[in-house]
Amino acid sequence: MPHEVRGVVARSRGAEVSIETILVPDPGPGEALVAVRSCGVCHTDLHYREGGINDDFPFLLGHEAAGTVEAVGDGVTDVAPGDFVILNWRAVCGQCRACLRGRPWYCFATHNAAQKMTLKDGTELSPALGIGAFAEKTLVHAGQCTKVNPAASPAAAGLLGCGVMAGIGAAINTGGVTRGDSVAVIGCGGVGDAAIAGAALAGAAKIIAVDIDDRKLQWARGFGATDTVNSRESDPVEAIRALTGGHGADVVIEAIGRPETYEQAFYARDLAGTVVLVGVPTPDMKIELPLIEVFGRGGSLKSSWYGDCLPSRDFPMLVDLYLQGRLDLDGFVSETIGLDQVEEAFAKMQRGEVLRSVVML
Numbered sequence: 001m002p003h004e005v006r007g008v009v010a011r012s013r014g015a016e017v018s019i020e021t022i023l024v025p026d027p028g029p030g031e032a033l034v035a036v037r038s039c040g041v042c043h044t045d046l047h048y049r050e051g052g053i054n055d056d057f058p059f060l061l062g063h064e065a066a067g068t069v070e071a072v073g074d075g076v077t078d079v080a081p082g083d084f085v086i087l088n089w090r091a092v093c094g095q096c097r098a099c100l101r102g103r104p105w106y107c108f109a110t111h112n113a114a115q116k117m118t119l120k121d122g123t124e125l126s127p128a129l130g131i132g133a134f135a136e137k138t139l140v141h142a143g144q145c146t147k148v149n150p151a152a153s154p155a156a157a158g159l160l161g162c163g164v165m166a167g168i169g170a171a172i173n174t175g176g177v178t179r180g181d182s183v184a185v186i187g188c189g190g191v192g193d194a195a196i197a198g199a200a201l202a203g204a205a206k207i208i209a210v211d212i213d214d215r216k217l218q219w220a221r222g223f224g225a226t227d228t229v230n231s232r233e234s235d236p237v238e239a240i241r242a243l244t245g246g247h248g249a250d251v252v253i254e255a256i257g258r259p260e261t262y263e264q265a266f267y268a269r270d271l272a273g274t275v276v277l278v279g280v281p282t283p284d285m286k287i288e289l290p291l292i293e294v295f296g297r298g299g300s301l302k303s304s305w306y307g308d309c310l311p312s313r314d315f316p317m318l319v320d321l322y323l324q325g326r327l328d329l330d331g332f333v334s335e336t337i338g339l340d341q342v343e344e345a346f347a348k349m350q351r352g353e354v355l356r357s358v359v360m361l
């Protein structure tokens, strides 16, 4: 018998989301039914609603979630009913060319549930990032459930399922930040602040936060920024160089996804330094850089997709660091809201008032 629950659905391009009754099937082979406890509001949910990802409406939004496994299908051995899990959108396959090369964080054939969740009239829903967790229950592939210590607050832990993991991973996994490094982070929203927290965890000696909003810069200090630059008031490239002995930072992380800030990141790194792009650009954006500078400066220009994370490796470890008081995940939770407040939360996100609004169920 399918489960009848409430979920937040985007029915058509640009239209406000609505709460709908959705039908969630019992888990089939390899699948898990999860009672969602928390789900953060992420830019990607808004991109889906605006038709910026694809046209497979209606979407069941939400993908930054923690919950409790309610039932599992045949053949599922890694998780069991009652487990506290963070949902991930990288259930690695173990068989694609990336996995076979021993680089599962690039997996090109990640798993999702085979069965579809539907509206009451049978219309199939497209779950955001293969999750769809602005709902009382959701159906995912069992590999999308990463078991973590249940002592963690669901609101905080769930954020590791997307934006916070993207930022921490951009610093630690992609950027390879290590003790003593100088790091600059351009754009201090939830993702940028997570990159700052990740750089601090990894032992960076100097962490320079850059934003156009003083309130964001103040929050960034709370996550470990040692210096702040308001790039409306001063040239960020000059400021980062001045703060690093005239050289530029070892690692510069762009957490906005815009050509002009990418260019700032490119010129604000030291020779042989690393630029990490974790902000997501739109398809129309282009960059133009002197190729001689790309060559002459050496180092590496990288992009970071989901923080190059391996959920099974990174989520439990980061939850443990959180429980030890070494990673402030609670600091990312600006407010907790109900399912009916997602549209309001999109507006707050666009006005830059929150790091994360988190739906509690």
Ligand code: APR
Pocket (backbone or CB within 6 Å): 043, 044, 163, 166, 186, 187, 188, 189, 190, 191, 192, 210, 211, 212, 213, 216, 231, 255, 256, 257, 261, 278, 279, 280, 281, 349, 352, 354, 355
């Ligand atoms: N220079 C510096 N900072 C800027 C600029 C700019 N030109 N434009 C915007 N910002 C700042 C904003 O003030 C804000 O603090 O960048 C930050 C962006 O944060 P959010 O909008 O909260 O976004 P966030 O959730 O952190 O995601 C950042 O990463 O995963 C992607 O899709 C996501 O592209 C988005 C990016």
Ligand code: ZN
Pocket (backbone or CB within 6 Å): 092, 093, 094, 095, 096, 097, 098, 099, 100, 104, 106, 107, 108, 109, 110
């Ligand atoms: Zn794979």
Ligand code: ZN
Pocket (backbone or CB within 6 Å): 042, 043, 044, 045, 063, 064, 162, 163
């Ligand atoms: Zn997201």
